[in-house]
Amino acid sequence: xxxxxxxxxxxxxxxxxxxxxxxxxxxxxxxxxxxxxxxxxxxxxxxxxxxxxxxxxxxxxxxxxxxxxxxxxxxxxxxxxxxxxxxxxxxxxxxxxxxxxxxxxxxxxxxxxxxxxxxxxxxxxxxxxxxxxxxxxxxxxxxxxxxxxxxxxxxxxxxxxxxxxxxxxxxxxxxxxxxxxxxxxxxxxxxxxxxxxxxxxxxxxxxxxxxxxxxxxxxxxxxxxxxxxxxxxxxxxxxxxxxxxxxxxxxxxxxxxxxxxxxxxxxxxxxxxxxxxxxxxxxxxxxxxxxxxxxxxxxxxxxxxxxxxxxxxxxxxxxxxxxxxxxxxxxxxxxxxxxxxxxxxxxxxxxxxxxxxxxxxxxxxxxxxxxxxxxxxxxxxxxxxxxxxxxxxxxxxxxxxxxxxxxxxxxxxxxxxxxxxxxxxxxxxxxxxxxxxxxxxxxxxxxxxxxxxxxxxxxxxxxxxxxxxxxxxxxxxxx
Numbered sequence: 510x511x512x513x514x515x516x517x518x519x520x521x522x523x524x525x526x527x528x529x530x531x532x533x534x535x536x537x538x539x540x541x542x543x544x545x546x547x548x549x550x551x552x553x554x555x556x557x558x559x560x561x562x563x564x565x566x567x568x569x570x571x572x573x574x575x576x577x578x579x580x581x582x583x584x585x586x587x588x589x590x591x592x593x594x595x596x597x598x599x600x601x602x603x604x605x606x607x608x609x610x611x612x613x614x615x616x617x618x619x620x621x622x623x624x625x626x627x628x629x630x631x632x633x634x635x636x637x638x639x640x641x642x643x644x645x646x647x648x649x650x651x652x653x654x655x656x657x658x659x660x661x662x663x664x665x666x667x668x669x670x671x672x673x674x675x676x677x678x679x680x681x682x683x684x685x686x687x688x689x690x691x692x693x694x695x696x697x698x699x700x701x702x703x704x705x706x707x708x709x710x711x712x713x714x715x716x717x718x719x720x721x722x723x724x725x726x727x728x729x730x731x732x733x734x735x736x737x738x739x740x741x742x743x744x745x746x747x748x749x750x751x752x753x754x755x756x757x758x759x760x761x762x763x764x765x766x767x768x769x770x771x772x773x774x775x776x777x778x779x780x781x782x783x784x785x786x787x788x789x790x791x792x793x794x795x796x797x798x799x800x801x802x803x804x805x806x807x808x809x810x811x812x813x814x815x816x817x818x819x820x821x822x823x824x825x826x827x828x829x830x831x832x833x834x835x836x837x838x839x840x841x842x843x844x845x846x847x848x849x850x851x852x853x854x855x856x857x858x859x860x861x862x863x864x865x866x867x868x869x870x871x872x873x874x875x876x877x878x879x880x881x882x883x884x885x886x887x888x889x890x891x892x893x894x895x896x897x898x899x900x901x902x903x904x905x906x907x908x909x910x911x912x913x914x915x916x917x918x919x920x921x922x923x924x925x926x927x928x929x930x931x932x933x934x935x936x937x938x939x940x941x942x943x944x945x946x947x948x949x950x951x952x953x954x955x956x957x958x959x960x961x962x963x964x965x966x967x968x969x970x971x972x973x974x975x976x977x978x979x980x981x982x983x984x985x986x987x988x
Contacts, residue, residue, distance in 0.1 A: 576944040578936070580888055580929040584874040584908055588919060589866035590805045591904045596796040598816075600856040601847065602788035604762045608777035609755040612636035616773060621784070623769050627760040633784055634771055638756035641749050648746035655739045662732055669725040676721045680714035687711040764788035789850040794826065796862045797841040805866040806831065812846040813863040813906075814854060822853040828864070863905065872901070873923045874908060877916040881934035888929040893942045898922065911949050 614634055620626070621633040690707035693699035758777075760766075768785035777783060794814060798806065812826040826848035835842050844864065848854065875898075879885050884897050899921040907915055912932075924930075929946050931938070938944070 576893075576938065576942060577947050578886075578888070578893075578938075578944050579932045579949055580946040581876065581879070581909070581912060581932055581949065582926060583920075583924045583928060583930060584917075585871050585923075585926055586874055586908070587868035587871050588874065588904060589810075589868045590802070590902055591866075592798050592802050592806070592864045594796050594798050594862050594864065596794045596846075596860055596862055598792050598794050598814075598854055598856055598858045598860055600764075600787045600789055600850070601791040601793045602762055602764065603856075604760075604764075604786045605782045606633070606758060606761060606784040606786060607780050607782050608636070608758060609779055610636065610641070610752050611776070611778050612638065612640075612756055614771050614773050614775050614777060617771065621766070621769050621771075623766055625766050625769075627764065627766060627786060629760060629763045631760045632757050633760060633766075633769070634758040634777070636756040636758070636777055638753045641752035641756060645746060645749035645753060648742050648749055651742040652739060652746065655735055655742060659732070659735050659739075662728060662735065666725075666728045666732075669721065669728055673718070673721040673725045676714065676717040680711070680718045683707075683711040683714035758783060760784070760786050762786055762788055787856055789856055792826075792848050792850045792854055792856060793829075794846045794848075794860060794862065796844050796846060796864065797836075797839070798844060798864060800835045800840045800842050802864070802866075803831075803835070803842050806844060806864060807867060810867060811865050812848075813865070814846070814848065814860045815862075816854055817859040817861060824848055824851065824854045826862075865904075873920045874904070874917050875920065875924075875930055876912065876914040876932060877903065877918050878914065879930050879932055879934045880918050885934055886931040886936070886938055888931065888944055888946045891943055891945065893931070893938045893940065893944050895940060896924075898924075 613636065615637050616635045618632045618634065620631060627633070687704075687707040687710065690699050690704050694701065694704045764786040765788075766784060767787045768782065771777060771783045794812075796812070806828065808828050808831060810828045812828060814824040814826050815821050816824075826846040828844050829847045830845040832843040832845075846862065846864075850856075854860065875885065880898060880900065883899070884895050887894050887896050900918045901921045902919050904917050904919060905915055906917075908917055932949070
């Protein structure tokens, strides 16, 4: 832009010099000088950046004599299969507290607030219980009336029994008198009228016996009806008493109130949740694992949990239950892990879980960064070789004290424990290249085979290799 402005200004100035005054030409000359200054400043900055650029250390064997690479040895350790999954934490003990009667809220207690700590049995809300008190009083009075009727029935039973005994005796006497009059009539000692009168007396006595026996036999049924009525009234009294007790809504478990949404004057209805109590001391996490994990995961296996938020800490848990069925839609199984509650893991938190099955045998473990494209680079007698490996599964955590790595791969096969493995698997190294193995944190000695003129560059390359876990790429491996 500066150059174009200068050219345009110069052309315009040249064409108009003949018929423009010196005062009109001066601004054009100023623009030209500024444009030239801009171009010169740009060229100067480019030259300064070019000559001040960082010079990467040479790692070509033709320049340094020998590659210097950070190496490590494989770890032989008993480790089980690890599965990474996700889940959501929830409290083991949670209680939704509903209202159980229909009544008006007359008071709320001081601890009926969200976030308040309550003990089991603490009162939360008081409802109007006057109607239930009246029902309780009516049931008590009805029961007292039934008790009185039962006492009277006992007296009636005794009287009816005695009455039956008397009329039966009277019936026997009347029958005996009828038999005597009948015998006298047979001997012409009594007339027919006397026989009929005696027979009438016997019939009347028998009728009285039937009536007395019927009255006496009805009494047990009356007693049964009274007992049934008594049972109904007792049930009504218990229901009224329960309604009175339920008019005070209490916390069923100890914990912290998550929900408190009733106010004085509102109507509470049965089934409507008025409070939610959460006990955060014990946390449970349902975790979805691949169905193939069923072969390896057992109750008691450890689980590493981390809440999905910045700066969260790792929390250890144990599997306590395993669902018996797989989900055919997602091809997953569910395990349940439990751990003590803490600020690092609150109920409702979305967590990342790593389930570690029990270790069965020693396995070969290498850093994840050492494996690239299914192969690692090993060093034997100062010569680099490519070695194909097969990864079984990945694990995380600090396993080696001399390496900062937290991501590791477990190999299916085994590698001798003394094998030196190049840490940077992404580095391209020619098959059979002469290299120098450098342990992490160690300062390698200068190779005697390197030319004297290259000592300084070799030292620079070694220092760069030790200070960075990603060395400069070299020639790729060839088979």
